[in-house]
Amino acid sequence: GPLPAGRIAPPLSDLLSLYVLVSGATPLSVVEAVLQAGCRMIQFREKHLPLPVQVEAAARVREACWRHGALLLINDRVDLAQAVGADGVHLGQDDLPVAVARRILGPGAIVGATCETAGEARIAQAAGADYIGTGPVYATPSKADAGKPYGPDVVRRVSEAIRLPVVGIGGIGIGGAAPVIRAGGVGVAVISSVVGAPDPGAAARAILDEVERAKEGV
Ligand code: TZP
Numbered sequence: 001g002p003l004p005a006g007r008i009a010p011p012l013s014d015l016l017s018l019y020v021l022v023s024g025a026t027p028l029s030v031v032e033a034v035l036q037a038g039c040r041m042i043q044f045r046e047k048h049l050p051l052p053v054q055v056e057a058a059a060r061v062r063e064a065c066w067r068h069g070a071l072l073l074i075n076d077r078v079d080l081a082q083a084v085g086a087d088g089v090h091l092g093q094d095d096l097p098v099a100v101a102r103r104i105l106g107p108g109a110i111v112g113a114t115c116e117t118a119g120e121a122r123i124a125q126a127a128g129a130d131y132i133g134t135g136p137v138y139a140t141p142s143k144a145d146a147g148k149p150y151g152p153d154v155v156r157r158v159s160e161a162i163r164l165p166v167v168g169i170g171g172i173g174i175g176g177a178a179p180v181i182r183a184g185g186v187g188v189a190v191i192s193s194v195v196g197a198p199d200p201g202a203a204a205r206a207i208l209d210e211v212e213r214a215k216e217g218v
Pocket residue numbers: 135136139140141142143146169170171172189190191192193
C-alpha cells in the first residue's frame with residue numbers, strides 16, 4: 001500500500017496541497033528536501049530519458065516517498081507506474097484514456113488527468129479520475145508546448161463543473177498559490193518554483209504555508 005500499515009491515508013485534497021513534479025534529472029537530495037518540507041504528493045515526470053534510466057530514477061523517488069509517507073504518481077506511463085509500484089498515474093489528453101488506466105491499475109490506484117476545460121473535466125470525472133490538474137494558470141518556463149496562461153479563473157471554471165479535487169499548474173510560486181485556492185483549488189502542482197529554487201525545501205515550505213493559510217481562509 002501507499003502508506004505504512006496502520007495509518008489512515010489523509011484525503012486526496014490534503015495530499016494535493018503541494019504537488020511537486022520531479023524528473024530523472026532532479027537530484028534525490030532535492031526530492032528529499034521537498035519531502036522533508038511536508039510535500040505529500042510527488043509526480044515523476046520524465047519525457048526524454050531512455051526507459052531503463054527512467055525505471056531506475058523513478059524507483060529511487062519511490063523509495064524516498066515511502067520513507068516520508070508521501071504518494072508517488074507517474075506522468076504519462078502506466079507501465080512505469082506498475083514497474084516501480086507507484087500509487088498511480090497522471091494522464092494528459094493525449095495519453096492512455098483514464099478509463100483504460102483505471103482498468104489496468106485497478107480501483108485502488110490514483111488516476112489524475114490534465115483538463116483545460118470544464119468539458120474535459122466532466123469527461124475525466126465520468127471515466128473514473130480521482131483528481132484534475134488544470135492550467136497553465138500562469139506563464140510556465142517548464143512546458144514548451146503550453147498554451148497561453150488562463151489565470152486562476154481556469155481553476156474556478158473546472159472545479160465548479162465537477163466534484164473532484166482540482167489542482168492548478170503552471171508558473172505557480174510564492175504569491176501565486178493563494179489565488180488558485182481562492183478559485184476553488186485544493187492545491188498547486190509545481191516544478192520550477194521548487195525544484196529550481198536555490199533552497200527547494202524552503203520554497204516548498206513557503207508555498208505549502210501559503211496554500212494552507214488560503215485553505216483556512218486567512
Ligand atoms: N502542465 C502545464 S504547465 C506545466 C505542466 C506540466 C509545467 C509546470 O511547471 P512550472 O515550472 O511550475 O511552471
